[in-house]
Amino acid sequence: MENITKKKVVTRFAPSPTGFMHVGNLRTALYTYLLAKKNNGTLILRIEDTDKEREVAGATEHILKVLKWIGISWDEGPDIGGLNAPYTQSERLDLYKKYAEKLIKYGLAYPDPYSESEVEEFRKKADEEKKPFLFREHRPMTFEKWDGTKPLRFKVPELKVYHWHDLVFGNLSAGHEALDDFVLIKSDGYPTYNFCHVVDDIEMKITHVIRGQEYISSIPKYLSLYEGLHVDPPVFVCLPHIMGKDGIKKLGKRDGAKDSLEYKEDGYLPEAMVNFLALLGWHPSDDKEIFTMKELIEAFEVERIQKSGAQWNDDKLNWINREYLKKLPTKEQEEYVEKFIPRNLKDLHEYNRNIINKITPIILERIKNGKDIIEMAKNAELTYFFGKPNYQKDSLFFKSSKISQENKYEILSSYLEKTISLLSNIKDSDFNKENVKNTIWSYSEEVGRGDILWPMRYALSGVDKSPDPFILAEILGKEETINRLNTAIKILKI
Ligand code: GLU
Numbered sequence: 001m002e003n004i005t006k007k008k009v010v011t012r013f014a015p016s017p018t019g020f021m022h023v024g025n026l027r028t029a030l031y032t033y034l035l036a037k038k039n040n041g042t043l044i045l046r047i048e049d050t051d052k053e054r055e056v057a058g059a060t061e062h063i064l065k066v067l068k069w070i071g072i073s074w075d076e077g078p079d080i081g082g083l084n085a086p087y088t089q090s091e092r093l094d095l096y097k098k099y100a101e102k103l104i105k106y107g108l109a110y111p112d113p114y115s116e117s118e119v120e121e122f123r124k125k126a127d128e129e130k131k132p133f134l135f136r137e138h139r140p141m142t143f144e145k146w147d148g149t150k151p152l153r154f155k156v157p158e159l160k161v162y163h164w165h166d167l168v169f170g171n172l173s174a175g176h177e178a179l180d181d182f183v184l185i186k187s188d189g190y191p192t193y194n195f196c197h198v199v200d201d202i203e204m205k206i207t208h209v210i211r212g213q214e215y216i217s218s219i220p221k222y223l224s225l226y227e228g229l230h231v232d233p234p235v236f237v238c239l240p241h242i243m244g245k246d247g248i249k250k251l252g253k254r255d256g257a258k259d260s261l262e263y264k265e266d267g268y269l270p271e272a273m274v275n276f277l278a279l280l281g282w283h284p285s286d287d288k289e290i291f292t293m294k295e296l297i298e299a300f301e302v303e304r305i306q307k308s309g310a311q312w313n314d315d316k317l318n319w320i321n322r323e324y325l326k327k328l329p330t331k332e333q334e335e336y337v338e339k340f341i342p343r344n345l346k347d348l349h350e351y352n353r354n355i356i357n358k359i360t361p362i363i364l365e366r367i368k369n370g371k372d373i374i375e376m377a378k379n380a381e382l383t384y385f386f387g388k389p390n391y392q393k394d395s396l397f398f399k400s401s402k403i404s405q406e407n408k409y410e411i412l413s414s415y416l417e418k419t420i421s422l423l424s425n426i427k428d429s430d431f432n433k434e435n436v437k438n439t440i441w442s443y444s445e446e447v448g449r450g451d452i453l454w455p456m457r458y459a460l461s462g463v464d465k466s467p468d469p470f471i472l473a474e475i476l477g478k479e480e481t482i483n484r485l486n487t488a489i490k491i492l493k494i
Pocket of ligand 1: 048
């Protein structure tokens with residue numbers, strides 16, 4: 001990698017503010033960042049906002065927020081300025097005009113003399129003849145002077161086969177069918193992406209352009225423009241598509257191509273997201289799967305980006321997220337859990353931070369992300385930590401109970417009484433799950449485990465599904481555990 005180029009690496013991430021930033025764009029941003037960092041290069045953030053019709057208000061702020069969340073920083077950009085300012089294309093219109101005039105001077109740009117309906121006619125005719133529509137076949141013999149009211153088109157300097165090397169896709173080439181007189185500046189005065197990104201890449205001295213593979217088919221156009229401007233093109237790095245869960249179709253909204261910030265809201269840690277996205281189309285030379293950003297920068301090699309589509313895999317993302325959750329310092333784990341405990345539980349008067357600290361390890365064992373905590377709460381799997389359980393007395397009986405039907409309430413009450421008396425012998429400070437288990441285990445074996453442990457668990461939780469009674473007892477503490485067992489006895493007497 002060190003010899004990727006003799007020049008200092010200058011690269012850019014150039015999103016368009018046309019909507020939320022999805023994970024595909026985020027992966028492009030990450031690889032661009034890794035390439036720059038790995039080579040002690042420069043990363044420029046450029047906002048490509050010349051398609052005014054598709055622009056969405058607030059999208060630029062959103063993009064910056066996503067990048068910051070995930071830990072990608074840039075050396076120059078609209079928020080921090082830099083030697084190449086401004087970094088928003090709509091503020092660079094004079095520059096594009098200058099380049100357009102240069103092309104006019106070289107005889108390589110001309111105003112499109114046709115009306116929209118005339119161009120539409122040409123297109124229709126080509127369709128009927130089952131031929132590709134090529135504007136250059138209708139290029140006027142002489143060029144009028146451009147007054148800015150008509151689109152300005154590029155005149156392809158030479159119809160030839162272009163060959164180029166892509167660092168991921170290898171040696172590529174395309175014949176003149178890929179070349180056409182594309183629009184440089186539209187009649188609204190704004191340049192097209194095809195034109196202004198090339199101008200900016202030249203002006204900002206970009207050495208490496210990283211973007212999705214959907215751009216490969218347009219590269220001959222860009223090469224002809226570089227040629228027309230007498231400038232060497234940068235190194236191209238196209239990234240493989242991200243495929244959906246089926247591995248066949250491109251990643252769709254349903255399987256992950258959602259707003260990147262939704263992952264934040266669902267409780268994916270930025271470190272996990274970075275790790276997961278880095279492995280989506282790139283792999284290290286060994287089997288290592290967990291990487292910090294620093295380790296990624298060290299290990300990253302463009303040559304190891306794969307050509308074939310990378311498959312989105314929720315299970316892997318969840319696994320990585322769990323790995324990072326496990327590694328968080330205890331205090332941060334507790335803050336994470338507390339953030340996802342719903343308001344209605346926090347509003348219960350028994351809610352306190354102490355309980356959160358106690359339940360954090362058992363919650364973390366059961367979840368992949370914060371959304372699961374919300375789900376657990378919805379299923380009443382957490383309520384019993386924050387308030388007294390509420391249940392019918394018959395639920396206290398184990399399904400395969402051996403207790404005789406005749407005086408079953410008295411018998412179960414006596415079991416609970418005995419359980420209480422055993423637990424009472426444990427010192428407050430020793431009331432942990434191991435001691436609770438050791439204290440009642442032989443009694444439960446003697447009577448029948450289900451008839452002791454189920455009622456105890458139910459009395460503490462009031463629900464069918466919960467952690468085991470020893471864990472519940474430890475979390476609730478001695479006093480509350482005994483209180484709840486006494487409540488169960490009262491309920492049995494009603
Ligand atoms: N503005 C383009 C996009 O968002 C950038 C493509 C490129 O990196 O050149 O897709």
